[in-house]
Amino acid sequence: MASITADSSVNNPISSGRAVARQLSDRAIMNLFIWPTLVLLIAFNFFPLFYSLFLSFTNYRATGNTAPVWIGIENYATILTDPSLWEAFTTTGRYVLFSVALQTVVGFGLAMLIRGKFRGSGLVTTLILVPMMLSPVVVGLFWKMMYNPNFGYFNYLVGMGESGQLDMLASRFGNQAIQGIALASVILVDVWMWSPFVMLLVLSGLNAIPDYLYEAAAIDRASSWFQFWHITLPQVMPLLLIAVLFRTIEALKSFDLVMGLTGGGPGNQTELIAVYLYRVAFLGQFRSGYSSALAYIILIIVIAISNLYIRNLNKIKGEG
Amino acid sequence: MLNKVMLGIALLVMLAIAAACAAPAAVQPTSAPPTSAPAAQATEAPAAQPTAAPAAGGVSELKILWAQWDPANYLQQMGNLYEQETGVKVTIVQEPWGTFGDRFFTAMAAGSAEWDGVIGDSQWIGTGATSGYYVDLTDFMNSTGIAKTVTPATLTYYGEYPTGSGKYWAYPTEGDADGWAYRKDLFEDPKEMEAFKAKYGYDLAVPKDYKQFKDIAEFFTRPDQGLYGVGIYTQKDYDALTMGIENTMFPYGGDWKDADNNVVGVVNSPQNVEAVQLYKELYDCCQAPGLSNAFFQETNDAFTGGKAAMIMNYFAFFPALTNPQTNPYAATTGFFPNPEGPNGDRGAALGGQGMSIISFISDERKQAMRDFISWFATEENQAKWAELGGYTCNSKVLETETFLKAQPYNPAFAETMTFVKDFWNIPEFGQLLQVSQTELSKFILEGQGTAQETMDSIATQHDKILKDAGYIKSQ
Incomplete structure (x- = not known):
């Protein structure tokens, strides 16, 4: 009987496959899982990352039929001494600061409002989350219409509907150009879109706070403000910081919303660094070496800011 | 048992990756839709019979890249006529405007012979000529007389590089x-x-x-x-x-x-x-x-x-x-x-584009593209092109009463094409x-x-x- 089984396993391919499987070690199976992923990571992440680092030290156009020419740190020097780049960085900084700050306040406020269970609270929460589920390009085009001075709803909301004088995206009131309105318009849309994200994270933090903390505070006759300041805020802070971290990184890379709304204009008022990068990397320029250097500078800034946040987050967690 | 399941999953993953890698490198964008209403008008013109064998040796199909818009559909209809006359199929590969340039230039940087021709933006001529992507059409355009069939301004801005050099890289196709x-x-x-x-x-x-x-x-x-x-x-x-x-x-x-x-x-x-x-x-x-x-x-x-x-x-x-x-x-x-x-x-x-021949294709295919351009550039076919809705640059067609009366904006267009200028190219x-x-x-x-x-x-x-x-x- 034993000999029959052995023979059949040799002739039957299914049985022979099983035998091979039995012979594979755990390590071999692990490798089978890991290597395809590693190959993909190397091909689509690591190689472009290091190749673009190399390109950042060269003069190279992706559309040109010439090899990259090594120019050392010239691209970095040009970028860091270019006033228009600093202008774009300043605009981006302003955008990130106001956008993330407002999202934090609005998101936190919304979370506090819908924290308690009430009739229809699930529906209200879902409705609040709708903006962040939309595509930024769609949101951009949608708000472009909202801001239209002829028929847009926004001017009616702020009481400018009749005059038709306020043109938010043109940064104009009548024939008068007013600096900053266009950037404020983009920030407003970003806040509308992403405050629900902050709300969602804060809400999960609020729901995780044990009731006994509030009960103990109430017994000690602690005021609502005291409870908020000494219980709610510290308990929610780790999640709030994560939300702020995500939003900061996203805001630093903000591109599609701005392109949909203003295209970086008027003038340079909404020219964020990601928009600038897109222009030099594509749009007829294809300055691949220069744009790689700029992308690395942005990457370093994002990593530096993220590290600051994470250090603070760890500090708060340690204190907790 | 767990090992067998894991092995099975691993094999499936590897198969999927292998299949993905084996798939064609670039998916063809939507080709022009088949002949529709305007084509009927075009086919009313001299009844074209599928007659001759492919014009240039064994070339049976030409692929020309253009942006995705109505004129590309009209050109596809012209291509259909060409196929009826010569047996050489012409496919207008259409790419959305937003990625048209990116797709073309990245393919060219890789030396791709994916297309035989391109109807590229007037501002691309410099890159196309200096990077060796476009075939020099100077002798062809001059010897066939094609250069003289279009308005001088369109020849300069759609076809010539450097400006004023008398060297041509594209046939003015879609004037705008x-x-x-x-x-x-x-x-x-x-x-x-x-x-x-x-x-x-x-x-x-x-x-x-x-x-x-x-x-x-x-x-x-x-x-x-x-x-x-x-x-x-x-x-x-x-x-x-x-x-x-x-x-x-x-x-x-x-x-x-x-x-x-x-x-x-x-x-x-x-x-x-x-x-x-x-x-x-x-x-x-x-x-x-x-x-x-x-x-x-x-x-x-x-x-x-x-x-x-x-x-x-x-x-x-x-x-x-x-x-x-x-x-x-x-x-x-x-x-x-x-x-x-x-x-x-x-x-x-100036808007509009000119038709260029890609330098990475074989000599046989280059000749087949020249044959197509020669056919397309004739006054008769330029008249058909204009009738379909294409904006011809042919100076004689632009002056015909038929063209001037075809659309209310045609007289203004014909006048404008005599004094157009372009930005740097x-x-x-x-x-x-x-x-x-x-x-x-x-x-x-x-x-x-x-x-x-x-x-x-x-x-x-x-x-x-x-x-x-x-x-x-x-x-």
Whole structure:
């Protein structure tokens, strides 16, 4: 009987496959899982990352039929001494600061409002989350219409509907150009879109706070403000910081919303660094070496800011 | 058991990856739809029979890349006719405008022979010629006489590089330029005409020069009625604002460079400064609200929405204005070319594309492409091309009564194609464009500085880019 089984396993391919499987070690199976992923990571992440680092030290156009020419740190020097780049960085900084700050306040406020269970609270929460589920390009085009001075709803909301004088995206009131309105318009849309994200994270933090903390505070006759300041805020802070971290990184890379709304204009008022990068990397320029250097500078800034946040987050967690 | 399941999953994953890797590197974009209504008109022309064998050896199909829009469908119909006549199939591969350039140039950088030809933007010629992507068509265009069949301006700006060199890299295929659409119901209203004459002292009609144009724009600017004089390009994204300003710059006698590529003293010439100042005044006094980021779609929308009496646009986007389903004023919409400048100069910003042959394909395929261009360039086929809706550059077809009466905007188009001009077409055109877009946007839209300061700044920055690239020798 034993000999029959052995023979059949040799002739039957299914049985022979099983035998091979039995012979594979755990390590071999692990490798089978890991290597395809590693190959993909190397091909689509690591190689472009290091190749673009190399390109950042060269003069190279992706559309040109010439090899990259090594120019050392010239691209970095040009970028860091270019006033228009600093202008774009300043605009981006302003955008990130106001956008993330407002999202934090609005998101936190919304979370506090819908924290308690009430009739229809699930529906209200879902409705609040709708903006962040939309595509930024769609949101951009949608708000472009909202801001239209002829028929847009926004001017009616702020009481400018009749005059038709306020043109938010043109940064104009009548024939008068007013600096900053266009950037404020983009920030407003970003806040509308992403405050629900902050709300969602804060809400999960609020729901995780044990009731006994509030009960103990109430017994000690602690005021609502005291409870908020000494219980709610510290308990929610780790999640709030994560939300702020995500939003900061996203805001630093903000591109599609701005392109949909203003295209970086008027003038340079909404020219964020990601928009600038897109222009030099594509749009007829294809300055691949220069744009790689700029992308690395942005990457370093994002990593530096993220590290600051994470250090603070760890500090708060340690204190907790 | 767990090991077997894991092994199975691992094998599946590897199979999926292998399958993905084995898939074609690039998915073909949507090809032109099959022959539709307009094709019927075309096929009514001389009954073409599938006759001859492929023109060049064993080539049975030609693939030509173009952007995804109606003219590409019309060209596909011309390709269908060519197939009927020669047996060589012509496929127009269409790529959305947003990725057209990216797809073409990345394929070229990889030396791809995916397409036999491309109908590329006029501003690509420099890169196509200097990078070795396009076949030199000089001898072919001259020996066949094709070079003489198109208007000189279109040959220069769609086909020639460097400008004035007499070397050709593309056959002018889809001519396009900026012109104006206007509301005839307003212009021909007796009350409006009377009021206009009383105010300005001359008859209200299609403006002959930009002074009259500005008068008319101001006259029809009535915010209380929701009506404004103009809809002009202001978009900063790519090239809209620069192209828009060229429509005042060229008629004012201005330009971007002289014959030796010098820009200082040319870009900031008095003519250019005056033209840019006029554009700003038009924007400030008479632009319909909501057009601060406007290109072809937005200006057309302002017109069809009854907000603007006159709008600037490429002729390629005027068919939408003659269609009553998309324009309630279609029956009373008229068209005119750019008015003259103060010294009687004419000029208009160029759009459109020329057909080039890719250098990476075999000699046999290059010959097959030349055969197709020879066939397409004949007066008979250019007439069919125009009949389908293509904007021909053939000078004789442009002058025929049939063409001039085919569409209400055709007379303006035919006139404009004799004086079109273009922006730079060297490989560095994108950098030059970014400078002009940024500086002009600051002045026109934000009101920063003066027209002189704006053009001085553009001239200085253009000069530096051109010196760095070696087009101008540093002093």
